[in-house]
Amino acid sequence: MSGLKEKIEKLQERFDEAIEGITDEKTLQEVRNLYLSRSRGSVSSLFGELKSLKPEEKPDAGKEINALKEHVQDKLQALQTQLHGPKVVEEMVDLTLPGEASYIGSPHPILIIQQEIENIFLSMGFSVEEGPEIETDYYNFEALNFPPHHPARDDWDTLYINDDFLLRTHTSPVQIRVMEKRKPPIRIITPGKVFRKESPDPTHLPMFYQVEGLVVDRGITFAHLKGTLESFLKVLFHEKTKVRFRPSFFPFTEPSAEVDIGCTVCNREDSACRVCGGGGWIELLGSGMVDPQVLKNVNIDPEEYSGFAFGLGIDRAAMFLYQIPDLRYFYENDLRFIRQFLQK
Numbered sequence: 001m002s003g004l005k006e007k008i009e010k011l012q013e014r015f016d017e018a019i020e021g022i023t024d025e026k027t028l029q030e031v032r033n034l035y036l037s038r039s040r041g042s043v044s045s046l047f048g049e050l051k052s053l054k055p056e057e058k059p060d061a062g063k064e065i066n067a068l069k070e071h072v073q074d075k076l077q078a079l080q081t082q083l084h085g086p087k088v089v090e091e092m093v094d095l096t097l098p099g100e101a102s103y104i105g106s107p108h109p110i111l112i113i114q115q116e117i118e119n120i121f122l123s124m125g126f127s128v129e130e131g132p133e134i135e136t137d138y139y140n141f142e143a144l145n146f147p148p149h150h151p152a153r154d155d156w157d158t159l160y161i162n163d164d165f166l167l168r169t170h171t172s173p174v175q176i177r178v179m180e181k182r183k184p185p186i187r188i189i190t191p192g193k194v195f196r197k198e199s200p201d202p203t204h205l206p207m208f209y210q211v212e213g214l215v216v217d218r219g220i221t222f223a224h225l226k227g228t229l230e231s232f233l234k235v236l237f238h239e240k241t242k243v244r245f246r247p248s249f250f251p252f253t254e255p256s257a258e259v260d261i262g263c264t265v266c267n268r269e270d271s272a273c274r275v276c277g278g279g280g281w282i283e284l285l286g287s288g289m290v291d292p293q294v295l296k297n298v299n300i301d302p303e304e305y306s307g308f309a310f311g312l313g314i315d316r317a318a319m320f321l322y323q324i325p326d327l328r329y330f331y332e333n334d335l336r337f338i339r340q341f342l343q344k
């Protein structure tokens, strides 16, 4: 027994020396094999020597070998922890970290503005009407007072499907379709996609969104037109927004007016403003009193009824509301751009 006890003490001393200064996993594993390997490990082989002891000596000897084994295991585990940190920490979830943001869908900025515009007119008693994007020449031009060779057609140059069908250049055909079916009073807005033969640049696109409005009733005057549009623009932009009417020409209205608002970027105070060119005004709508001939085309008696109509580009309004310098950003589908408009 004394011989075995001595062996145990020496082995512990050797082990304690061997683990000093271990800084890498490989050496640690080698030492572990050397002492604890089931077949060849120094500690494991001590258990084999128990056989040669007297029966009464075996329990104490067994305890001492076990104590050495525990000592070796504890030291190796401590060293392992020192080298790598405790395993349990690696697997722990840190609940104090901020969560990963996940994006939910949101309406496109153009659609957000379209809905705002619709809500304003719905609150004024208008209804929202839609129509086909592929139109006939009659609805897109003739019924609106553009005879086949009228020079004003050049301003609305478009993309033809064939000789009879074209992509609508404005949502005005929807006005004609509604007036054919309904008798006054009519109060509608007609939002939707329209198409023009344009090369894309910061302020022009071959496809864009437009909303037009039409009111037909007895006794409608230019004062109704002015009041409606001023109220609309002050709600859409700001109650202090300046509104200006300028004489203009459209084949389907008489008299006609362009409607400008005071520049939303420089507030009419910067002569070097890039948005309004320093003039202080932004052209936003076309408008006018419905031409009597257009009413006759849909069998409404212009002696009894009158009306006004207007139209604006939704993209263009969104451009000024969000102060976006280039219309094309709206259609590039760059999520970094689109996500700025996420609704809360």
Ligand SMILES: [Zn+2]
Binding pocket: 263, 264, 265, 266, 267, 268, 269, 270, 273, 274, 275, 276, 277, 278, 280, 281
């Ligand atoms: Zn300006």
